[in-house]
Amino acid sequence: MYNPPAFREDDPEILAAIMAAARLCTLVSNGPEEVPLITHLPLQFSDGVVIGHMARANPHWHGLRRGVAIFPGVEAYVSPSFYPSKAETHQVVPTWNYEAVHAHGPIEVVEDAARLHEIVSGLTRAHEEKRAEPWAVTDAPERYIAGQLKGIVGIVLRVERLIGKRKLSQNRNAVDAAGAAAGLAASPDARDQAVAAAMVLARR
8 A cells, every 4th residue: 555654554543443443344365367356345353353254155265365454444535625725826636535454464264153153243243233222143043144154254364464544634734734624524424524523633
């Protein structure tokens, strides 16, 4: 990932928060004939390990040894009109602000039914816990779940390296950065508002 010094994020707590908030992630690994293999899937990070699962019918897991799990964070288009300097010089262009974390490491493919049950149960709890009446894997018939587990494989990536990027207008002067944050905060789109909040925190 191209990551200029101004945008690098190394704080473990910030990286963990971005990863915890991510919903649909991406797993990338080297494939045959130098063509990358890519799967979009929910992933969970805890204690230096990334876990998830994919369909057994997906050929991606065959021969899977190492990979990169990509956790997307907040993102938004930044209009040149947000910058006060536009009125003075007009030497501004659009850009995109965003956060992302890449987790690199060796991958274990899990086929054991008991471990698969733990993986899907953990992922389910993570995404159901905020619901008024959370659904649990144990709510479904045991025999049905056993059948469903036969159709997936688990993915366990042991993180060797985390690379974090938070491109939040750090390369702009304070006035333009504040203008961009204000412009995004005024947007009716919650995604823009989330980027504005991240920009304010990044400047503290």
